[in-house]
Amino acid sequence: MITGVHHIGIIVSDREKAIEFYGDVLGGELLYTSEADPEDIAKQIGVEGASNKAAVIKVGNSILELVEYVNPKCKPKQMSPCDIRTLHLAFEVDDINETVERLQKKGIKFTAVPKFIDKGKMKGWVWVYFKDPDGCQLELVENRELKNPL
Structure with missing residues (x-):
């Protein structure tokens, strides 16, 4: 029986750059780094010759696994937020305005200003x-409003 989400894996182009972003910029805590046994990882993911290195970061009460494939090298893809298989990750914050301001000071660019929902199921x-x-x-x-988790 599924009891919850254990962690979220994100394929990254550069593990160190991802550690800096999710750790230093977003405030996550680096738990550990690892390098997978190439034989095991290739078998588990079904990609011959695959090898990777990962970082596990705790952000709030969630765990992120940041995985950089050493082989085969990842191919960057230009994707739209509405493309199939595109995911997004949402972080809950206490004060969105303070968080946006803090992240902007660290160079983060937002797509728009924070949007307040004043009606419907996601009111608040x-x-x-x-x-x-x-x-x-x-x-x-x-x-x-803390009434509507989703």
């Missing part, structure tokens, strides 16, 4: 999108 939410260094869509969410 305030949200805004931005991207990580590889273009992964990220979101900040403040739930001011």
Whole structure:
């Protein structure tokens, strides 16, 4: 039986750059780094000759696994937020305006200003999108009414 989400894996182009972003910029805690046994990882993911190195970071109460494939090298893809298989990761924050201001001072660019939802099922939410260094869509969410988790 599935009991919850254990971690979220994100394929990154550069593990060190991702550690800096998700750790230093977003405030996550680096738990550990690792390098997978090439034989095992190739078998597990079904890609012959695959090898990778990863970093595991705790952000709030969530765990992110940042994986850089050493072989085969990842191919950057230009994707739109509405493309199939595109995911976005939403971080819950206490104060969205303070968080946006803090991240802007660190060079983060947001796609728009935070949007307040004043009606419907998500009433009380305030949200805004931005991207990580590889273009992964990220979101900040403040739930001011705490009644509607989603």
